[in-house]
Amino acid sequence: MKLRALAVAILPALLCGADLDSTIAERMQALKVPAVSVAVLDGGKPLWARGYGAGVNAETVFQAASLSKHVAALIALRLADEGKLSLDEDVNRKLRTWKIPENEFTKTEKVTLRRLLNHSAGLTVHGFAGYASGTPVPSLIQVLDGVRPANSQAVRVDMVPGSQWRYSGGGYEVVQQLILDVTGRSFADLARTLIFEPLGMKRSTFEQPLPAGWEGNAAIGHRPDGTMLPGRWHTYPELAAAGLWTTPSDLTRIILEIQAGGGRILKPATQKQMLTRLLGNYGLGLGIEDKAFSHGGANEGFRCSMIGYLTGGRGIVVMTNSDSGSRLATEIQRKIAADRGW
Template sequence: MKHQSSKAFFLLLLLMLLCVTLKSQTKSKYSDGVKNKIAQVENNLASWVEIENTPKWNLQERMNFYKIKGLSIAVIKDCRLEWAKGYGWADSAENRPVTPFTLFQAASMSKSLNALGMLKLAKDKNIDLNSDINSYLRSWKFPYDSVSRGKKISILNLLSHTGGINISGFDGYAKTDSVPNIIQILSGSKPANSDVVRSVFEPSSKYKYSGGGTVISQLIIEDVSGKNYADYMESNILRPIGMQNSFYTNTISKSKLKQLATGYNGDQEVTMKYHIYPEKAAAGLWTNPTELSKYVIEIQRSLIGKSNKLLTPKMTKLMLTPYLDNSSALGVFIEDKDGTKYFRHGGVNEGFTSLYFGSVENGNGAIVMCNSTDKTILYEIINSIAIVYKWKNYYKPVLKKVIKIDSSELTKYTGKYTSNDREYIISQDNGNLFLELMGQKWQVYFTSDTDFFMYQAPGISHQFIQSNNRIKGFQIKLEGGKDIFVKKVV
């Protein structure tokens, strides 16, 4: 009896110690200074446009505004993770909150890590970045035709979207669908739901975003390494930089299921919670901002010669150098903000959006991932981080003064509009005007009785065209002086 009592006491003591350990692991270890910065970020969300006499938003307001279920943030300062935090629901039906460990679909941010995979092969002298892609493709060959005008596509072309290859993105597959293999995807054969991957213009002549080209690089990695793509990326890229829980596999173990965020389109849950993307290099990475911060930091440290876990400083510099235009580098895009350079990439999968920025100098960065389709909030959060952490030359909003149009006058703007086979619907609701395009509904803000903007269209201005007090359509005014006319048809 005494022995049993001692055993019970020991078990109770062990349980108490375990509870204390778990509590200490989950309790925030951030300093008061960092906690203050977190609070500032949460209360300084800012758009690309700043409306006169309008205060900044808080995070919860914007999550409600954009119908965001859940999101996760990580902030980098001086090449170190400063803090990470989750907000909202990973799955609202299951009452699972987002934590810094919740895994999201990275969507097209997968391409940045894929570029590292290709560059690692080049560093190890297994491929030549300037060579014809067919030199390394063994299980399938790219079908060159007259469109490419005799010019060959290089690996540099694939990574910088300058190969003249089609297919920008992929729709993914429900978990009950037949999922194609990579050859079927590239060939556009069933059960693939995308077109054949082919040339649409001469290589190295201009930039065109190409998920199709990225899938070719996925096959090159498999053919050259002799490994399954997910296995190669895990052992050569993800694990060496400390991304221990991230993965590219489509078959997900039961132990990880409760770590996955569920995707949402507004309030509607994605069928069977998320889509599967066999186009792994283009859209198939599951990760979180905490782990992606390790990638951003590795790039920043490698560039200045303080880390060589994957690439040399010379090759990292090549990765961050635009290949043909001023922006598209190798797996990343470069933004030059008045002489201060940042590398970035975003992503959109069914029910998921994501975005990261890293400074080329000074070691600043931020990653935001969410399980909803409207990506505007991602930019507003990173703007807030840039403001609070004083990123050089990053946030310079466009100042505008909004006017109110009487609700009785709004009727003339409502109706159906079309341009380039796209249908736009403008409707009125509770005294405000909304533009709907491809399932997204955005509020219109007037700066005159014809000029307007939308938060979801950064840097773009719009103008209604009218004659005899009747609206004929509206102009979309893009940067560089290009305009698109959208005609009113109903």
């Protein structure tokens, strides 16, 4: 869930000069990662996509974890383009079924959509553990208030909004509630009609639990020791923060849209704001480096990483089904970038 800078210039010695496929297989075995899926862009076009591991192909869906956040940001920004939301007004003006409790930290500065998307709204709750198969799943309001069966703390303001950057999955759940309140539609349906269908993302869904029809080609989460996650995967009602199921190939479609400067989803000016570095080397839903935008993700049993370069139409998305997959994802990205001279 925590953003990781993706340094691509320096490679571990073990990856230098090795054949990519054999290297991935060796590192999967060493790190006890059962499956990994990779998609690569170059020149503004898909270069290749491949699944590694038993029963995995390029169409296998994985939990995207915090890579859900930039999709949620796109939805919110699209609603801002439509005049339904404002980036800089107090979100309590639009929230209806739940509101952020006011306190001493919100007397002069307010929680705004821009600050929520930038992780600078002063809100608590870093991330979410999800809910194991067969256990009660809370409503979004229960998540926001930390009420059972929610397994996370209440989302509250505990420092002055806009004063500093601090990663907050809880803040993105406020965004989810805000989107629901202003549209009256389900988050999954909005994602499908506003993002997935226009971009041709046919293997993406925010439906939680995962619909039965998708289970046949869905990766199963694993612990660091290689054992399967009980119940295969957790359910995440925290959709905006962690609830997306998708493939690397589908996520590269978003990278391409962002690199194109907007048009199909966002107005170009809004798209530019998404990539404008604010607090914490973070824009609106994405980490912003000098040459790239990126994000990492960590759900129970899943790790993933995405990087899109600001020039050359280049990008790499890696998704794994293991708690120990972050290292592998970074190694794969570095290897590909080095091999191609990026």
